Structures are given as structure tokens and as C-alpha cells.
Amino acid sequence: MSKVVLITGGSSGIGKSIGEFLSEKGYVVYGTSRSPERYPDSKIKLVALDVADVKSIQDAVTLVIDAEGRLDVLINNAGAGITGPIEEIPDVEIKRNFETNLFGPIAVIKAVLPHMRKQNSGLIINITSIAGYMGLPYRGIYSASKGALELITEAFRMELKDFNINMTNLAPGDFATNIAAGRYHAPVVKGSPYEDKYGSVLNAIDDDVDSGDNPIMVSHMIYKIINTSNPKIHYKVGAFMQKFSIVLKRILPDKVYEKLLLNHYKL
Structure with missing residues (x-):
């Protein structure tokens, strides 16, 4: 029997790549979008889901369960970028980012757990970010929301250990997707004390995304995790130096690591 997979944020970017790859591998794949009607040519089934709307989450999960009788894999992929000096990012945008990147995934997990517990099996993969392992300048809110996930x-893994439900994180680095188009950018304010440095870092961030790797690498890692009987807690995928930056943070004194980041961003 083919495994049934639900991918939040499956209409574009990494989620779309994962969905199409798994579909080609024979999985029954459902992706989600706030407006699935905007993607009539989608190669996977899209259902309506807004991670900020608990009812839409419940409705989407119920639709999949009613159609397939089970749900084997949840991939919490929906997320949003945000950049800016923390001092200048409006509070409403900070809260919105945490709603999308943290509270939304938690709500989706809560919706699928009763079904997975009933079938005594399940796998949940949370797509986080290498940025979630470190506080990055002008990306601090994004780092915090992904690090929290x-x-x-x-914590979830230990609470679920008696139910045969596995949960893991996959932290991608920079990949060539349209994430920059959907990211909230705090404006570079003329006369702001952050004007020059934030403007420079913002350009560097966008260049990193534009020159990023093919998101198919993430799809291959997802496939590997799904076919691993006892997944690890944390996985990373991306350029060598991005993954190695996590190792450096673990072994270097805090201020030495901070200096490396300052030099990288020319701050």
C-alpha cells in the first residue's frame, strides 16, 4: 500500500519539489495552499489550508483521512521569511511570522496526531532552517521562529515515544526558490541608524537565495528520511559551509563565532 503524505505549502518552492518527487516515487501526495484554485496545473493534489486558521487545518486533515483512510507522513513545510532590524520590524509582522513558522506547524501536528495514534504509526517531518541554529543579523526573527520549531x-519526540510516531527536523540551507518574493522585508529606512548595513545584508541574503542549490536535494533527503526505520532527531541539507557553520558554533567560543558572522556579513 502506497504511503499517504500531506505537505503544507505544497504549491511552490521546496514543498512543490518534494511533492512532485514523492509522487513520482509512487506515494499518494496531498499538498496544501491557501488558494489551491490558483494552481490548476499542479502535478499533485492540492487542498485548502491556512496554517493560521485551525478550522482550515482540521478540514484539510479530515479531507485526506476521508479520502485515503489514513495519513502516514506529515511534512510541515509551510513557512515565511522575514528580514529587518529587530527594532524596526512591526510587532504585527513578528507575530505573523511566528504564527506561520511555529504556531501553525504545531496546530497541524495536533490535528494529525489523533489519527496517527489510532493507526499506531506515523512520521512527521518539520522543515526548519540552518538559520534556526544561530541568531543571524537582520534575520533574527526568522532564526528564532525556526529555532523554536x-x-x-x-520535546514532541519524547512525548510521542509510546505511540510509534516518529518526528524529526530537516534544516535546509539556501536553495533557489521564490521564498524571497514572499518574504516580509522591513523597509530600508532613509536616515535609520541601520540604513547602510541592513541594506547591504539584505542584498547579500537575496544573492545567497538566487545562487542556492537545486531544491531537489531536499526532496532526496525527505525520501531518505521516510525510508529510515528510526530517523535521527536533526537532519541538515545544503552547501557544505552552511552545514559546517553549525559545527563551528558548537565548538568555537561564542565571541569567536560571533566575529565570524560579523566578518561574513561585513558588519
């Missing part, structure tokens, strides 16, 4: 996963 990493820790939530660690």
Missing part, C-alpha cells in the same frame, strides 16, 4: 520537535 527545532526545540519543539525534540
Whole structure:
């Protein structure tokens, strides 16, 4: 029997790549979008889901369960980028980012757990970010929301150990997707004390995304995780130096690591 997979944010970017790859591998794949009607040519089934709307989450999960009788894999992929000096990012945008990157995934997990517990099996993969392992300048809110999801996963795993439900994180680095188009950018304010440095870092961030690797690498890693009987807690995928930056943070004194980041961003 083919495994049934639900991918939040499956209409574009990494989620679309994962969905199409798994579909080609024979999985029954459902992706989600806030407006699935905007993607009539989608190669996977799209259902309506807004991670900020609990009812839409419940409705989407119910639709999949009613159609397939089970749900084997949840991939919490929906997320949003955000950049800016923390001092200048409007509070409403900070809260919106945490709603999408942390509270939304938690709500989706809560919706699928009763079904997975009933079938005594399940796998949940939370797509986080290498940025979630470190506080990055002018990406601090994004780093914090993704880092929080990493820790939530660690706690969830221990709470779910008696139910044959596995949970893991996959932290991608920079990949060539349209994430920059959907990211909230705090404006570079003329006369702001952050004007020059934020403007410079913002350009560097966009260049990193534009020159990023093919998101198919993430799809291959997802496929590997799904076919691993006892997944690890944390996985990373991306350029060598991006993954190695996590190792450096673990072994270097804090201020030495901070200096490396300052030099990288020319701050």
C-alpha cells in the first residue's frame, strides 16, 4: 500500500519539489495552499489550508483521512521569511511570522496526531532552517521562529515515544526558490541608524537565495528520511559551509563565532 503524505505549502518552492518527487516515487501526495484554485496545473493534489486558521487545518486533515483512510507522513513545510532590524520590524509582522513558522506547524501536528495514534504509526517531518541554529543579523526573527520549531520537535519526540510516531527536523540551507518574493522585508529606512548595513545584508541574503542549490536535494533527503526505520532527531541539507557553520558554533567560543558572522556579513 502506497504511503499517504500531506505537505503544507505544497504549491511552490521546496514543498512543490518534494511533492512532485514523492509522487513520482509512487506515494499518494496531498499538498496544501491557501488558494489551491490558483494552481490548476499542479502535478499533485492540492487542498485548502491556512496554517493560521485551525478550522482550515482540521478540514484539510479530515479531507485526506476521508479520502485515503489514513495519513502516514506529515511534512510541515509551510513557512515565511522575514528580514529587518529587530527594532524596526512591526510587532504585527513578528507575530505573523511566528504564527506561520511555529504556531501553525504545531496546530497541524495536533490535528494529525489523533489519527496517527489510532493507526499506531506515523512520521512527521518539520522543515526548519540552518538559520534556526544561530541568531543571524537582520534575520533574527526568522532564526528564532525556526529555532523554536527545532526545540519543539525534540520535546514532541519524547512525548510521542509510546505511540510509534516518529518526528524529526530537516534544516535546509539556501536553495533557489521564490521564498524571497514572499518574504516580509522591513523597509530600508532613509536616515535609520541601520540604513547602510541592513541594506547591504539584505542584498547579500537575496544573492545567497538566487545562487542556492537545486531544491531537489531536499526532496532526496525527505525520501531518505521516510525510508529510515528510526530517523535521527536533526537532519541538515545544503552547501557544505552552511552545514559546517553549525559545527563551528558548537565548538568555537561564542565571541569567536560571533566575529565570524560579523566578518561574513561585513558588519
